[in-house]
Amino acid sequence: MSDKAVVLLSGGLDSATVLAMARQAGFECYCISFDYGQRHLSEIRFAEQLAVILGAVRHNTVQIDMSGFVGSALTDPSIEVPLDVDAEDIPVTYVPARNTVFLSYALGYAEVLDARDIFIGVNAVDYSGYPDCRPEFIQAFESMANLATRMAVHGRSVRVQTPLIDLSKQEIIRRGIQLGVDYALTVSCYQLDDDGKACGRCDSCRIRRDGFAEAGVADPTRYV
Amino acid sequence: MSDKAVVLLSGGLDSATVLAMARQAGFECYCISFDYGQRHLSEIRFAEQLAVILGAVRHNTVQIDMSGFVGSALTDPSIEVPLDVDAEDIPVTYVPARNTVFLSYALGYAEVLDARDIFIGVNAVDYSGYPDCRPEFIQAFESMANLATRMAVHGRSVRVQTPLIDLSKQEIIRRGIQLGVDYALTVSCYQLDDDGKACGRCDSCRIRRDGFAEAGVADPTRYV
Numbered sequence: 035m036s037d038k039a040v041v042l043l044s045g046g047l048d049s050a051t052v053l054a055m056a057r058q059a060g061f062e063c064y065c066i067s068f069d070y071g072q073r074h075l076s077e078i079r080f081a082e083q084l085a086v087i088l089g090a091v092r093h094n095t096v097q098i099d100m101s102g103f104v105g106s107a108l109t110d111p112s113i114e115v116p117l118d119v120d121a122e123d124i125p126v127t128y129v130p131a132r133n134t135v136f137l138s139y140a141l142g143y144a145e146v147l148d149a150r151d152i153f154i155g156v157n158a159v160d161y162s163g164y165p166d167c168r169p170e171f172i173q174a175f176e177s178m179a180n181l182a183t184r185m186a187v188h189g190r191s192v193r194v195q196t197p198l199i200d201l202s203k204q205e206i207i208r209r210g211i212q213l214g215v216d217y218a219l220t221v222s223c224y225q226l227d228d229d230g231k232a233c234g235r236c237d238s239c240r241i242r243r244d245g246f247a248e249a250g251v252a253d254p255t256r257y258v
Numbered sequence: 259m260s261d262k263a264v265v266l267l268s269g270g271l272d273s274a275t276v277l278a279m280a281r282q283a284g285f286e287c288y289c290i291s292f293d294y295g296q297r298h299l300s301e302i303r304f305a306e307q308l309a310v311i312l313g314a315v316r317h318n319t320v321q322i323d324m325s326g327f328v329g330s331a332l333t334d335p336s337i338e339v340p341l342d343v344d345a346e347d348i349p350v351t352y353v354p355a356r357n358t359v360f361l362s363y364a365l366g367y368a369e370v371l372d373a374r375d376i377f378i379g380v381n382a383v384d385y386s387g388y389p390d391c392r393p394e395f396i397q398a399f400e401s402m403a404n405l406a407t408r409m410a411v412h413g414r415s416v417r418v419q420t421p422l423i424d425l426s427k428q429e430i431i432r433r434g435i436q437l438g439v440d441y442a443l444t445v446s447c448y449q450l451d452d453d454g455k456a457c458g459r460c461d462s463c464r465i466r467r468d469g470f471a472e473a474g475v476a477d478p479t480r481y482v
């Protein structure tokens with residue numbers, strides 16, 4: 035029997051690649067997507083489809099009420115998503131403690147499944163400068179997780195696997211293509227429209243488009 | 259201006275005492291209760307009332323979908339709440355990663371408020387043996403939190419305050435009574451009925467009742 039893994043799947047390019055990598059490594063994958071009031075809610079439809087196509091055992095969409103977390107352009111429609119971001123600063127699309135909340139939920143789910151591995155597509159190279167994408171954060175989360183649960187008390191530790199952490203966007207894309215990921219079925223845009231079309235102008239669209247260009251792969255994204 | 263604090267408030271004896279302690283320490287308190295499908299949902303009504311009476315600035319109830327977390331007697335009605343618990347084991351009322359999820363959410367809320375303090379009523383003495391009530395878990399959470407957020411990157415650290423951690427139940431009760439907490443307005447039972455009456459038989463009821471007896475204080479709990 036294969037080992038089980040929890041895979042955080044947003045419907046984006048990175049997490050789709052992570053799911054393909056976890057499958058290739060032989061894991062039975064249990065995927066979670068979060069509906070946290072993000073603008074780009076239609077990404078969840080992409081996640082559901084990706085989970086099936088990439089051979090996950092199950093996909094759950096979890097409602098998390100982050101309406102108290104005003105102040106992020108990803109959840110507050112009154113804040114404009116910026117088209118250009120200063121690489122030195124943390125952008126307004128940052129959602130406070132988002133990866134901490136997502137990983138905490140994944141930890142509970144891992145314990146229920148008796149899974150030892152949690153996969154998350156964080157990346158410290160071509161990313162938006164979020165503090166909760168850094169390797170030191172992931173390591174600290176893992177240390178905490180290994181004190182938090184019944185399985186930890188019983189000596190079963192959890193690993194937070196971040197196979198993309200040191201890859202550039204073009205390397206991620208090349209890896210995914212080797213594994214057969216159809217990136218036309220993924221979305222990255224922060225302000226995706228209801229038909230799943232990308233704006234082509236936000237920070238996330240820009241990083242994605244540059245990635246395809248640098249990988250020498252045709253960009254399959256549907257833009258508005 | 260007072261400093262702001264996020265206070266996790268369940269409606270129970272412990273968290274009510276914590277709120278009173280945070281108020282006495284001069285904090286402006288922003289309380290959160292979680293509706294996570296627990297049996298004892300009526301505790302949230304107690305929490306709302308306590309927040310007002312104990313002078314919190316705000317109280318939010320947050321919906322968190324833990325329906326995937328089968329296997330706990332607190333969320334799964336098909337599992338019986340045990341009446342007696344072996345002190346050496348982790349009981350079936352344990353909810354996987356519950357305090358991790360709650361604290362993660364509190365961390366995001368703290369960042370939005372620019373609050374540096376999060377109060378939680380965990381206790382490592384008269385408790386039910388949950389791994390996420392131990393001091394080493396709290397310390398690890400705090401270390402992780404101080405890498406997770408924008409405020410951490412900007413040098414503002416967060417403290418997870420656990421003023422009850424080393425107190426026995428009777429000490430908690432004595433302290434709360436000094437601070438004017440009306441424990442008739444708190445609930446501890448794992449299987450509270452719709453009128454807010456306690457079963458008087460579960461582990462949590464037993465610890466609470468013994469606490470009042472040992473503190474030499476009349477037990478104001480309404481039992482079925």
